[in-house]
Amino acid sequence: MEPQMVENKRIGVNEFTGRIVSGITFLDCDFSRTDLSETQFVDCSFYDRDRQVGCNFRSAKLKGASFKRCDISVCVFNFASALGLEISECKAQGADFSSASFMNVISSKSWFCSAYINKSNLAYANFSKVNLEKCELWDNRWTGANVMGASFAGSDLSGGEFSSFDWRSADFTGCDLTDSALGDLDIRTVNLDGVKVSRDQMSELAALLGINVLG
Template identity: 85%
Template sequence: MLIKTFENKRIGIDELTGQVISGVTFLNCDFSKVDLSETEFVDCIFYDSDRQLGCNFRSAKMKGASFKRCDLSVCAFNFVSALGLEISECKAQGADFSSASFMNVISHKSWFCSAYINKSNLAYTNFSKVNLERCELWDNRWTGANVTGASFSGSDLSGGEFNSFDWQSADFTGCDLTDSELGDLDIRTVNLEGVKVSRDQMSELASRLGINVLG
C-alpha cells in the first residue's frame, strides 16, 4: 500500500471531519482549530523525527476522535475540545495537553469527563491543569509526565508505569492503581482516599515506612 505523506500542510477546517485516515504521515502539519470530530487515525505518524517536530492541534475540535497505533510525539494539543477522545497503543512522548478539555459541562454545577487513553507511551507528556476524572487511562507509561494541578479522581490508572512521577502535584483520590509500578509514591504525603491497590502493592508501600504486612 502506498503511504501518503503531507509536509508543512495547513489542514482545512472540515477536510478530515468524520473520516478514517490510515497509514498517512503528517510532517509539521497544522491542524489548529480544525474539526476532527469522530475522525479516526490508524497507523499514522505526526512526528518529524529529522526535525524533532510534532504537529499542531491547538484548539481543534476532537470530540469522539481516535488515534490508534499512531506517533503523536511532541504534538501540541493545547485547548483542544476532546470529549471522548481515544488514544490507544500510541507514542505520545512529550506531547502537550495542557488546557485541553475532556469535559461536557451541563451546568456550572453539573459536568462529566470522558477519555480513553490506554497502552500508550505518555512519558514527559504535559497534562497540567487537565481534568481527567473517571476516565479510562490504563496500561500507560507516565514516566516524567507533568500533571501539576490535574485531577484524575476516580479514573482507572491500572497497569501504569509511574517512575519519576510527582504524585503530590495532582488529585488521585478514588483511582484504580492495581498492577501499576508506583515509583516513589509516599503514602504519608499523598491523599489516597478511595484508591485501589493490590495486597502486594500495599505491602511494598508499607515496607518503605518499616511496616510489614502479613498474610
C-alpha cells in the first residue's frame, strides 16, 4: 500500500518510472535527475503550504509523463527533459520551467516540440527561454507568467487569461488566441503574423487604437 505522505526524501532514480501514482502528498522531496518517463501523477500534491516550498524536478526525465489534478506550485523543473509532458487541471503557480526542453531534436535543422498544458493555473510561472512551438496550451491562466525569450509560435493558446502579461517578451506568431482574455496586448508593438482571434477580440484590440470595427 502506498504511503499518503512522503516528506524530505531523495526519490530513487527509477522509483516511479512508468508508474501510476495517485493521491500522494510529497513535501520538499527531491526528484532531480530521476527517470519519470511515462509516469502518471493523479491527484497528488508537491507543494508544502506551511513552508511554501515545492519539490525539485531539476534535470528529471519527464518524457511522456503527466500531472493530472495535481498541485505543482513553485516546483522546480529547470533543465528537465519534458517532451510530451502533460499538465492538466493543475495548480502550477510560480512553477519554474525555465530552460526545460519540450523538444525532440532530429538534426541541426530538424526538430519538433510536444506538450499538453491545459486548464491549469500558471500564474507567475517561469517559462523563460522555453520553446513550446505548436503545442496544446489552451484554457490556462497566464497571469504574470515570465515568458522572456520563449517561443509559442503556432501553439493553441485559446481560452487563456493573460492579465499582467508581457506580450513583447516572446514569439506568439501563428498562435490561436480565440476566446482568450488578452489583457494589455498592443497590436502596435507585438508581431501577430498568422495569429487567430475572433471578431469580438479584434474589435477590442482595435478600440485601444481608437478604431471602431463595424459589422
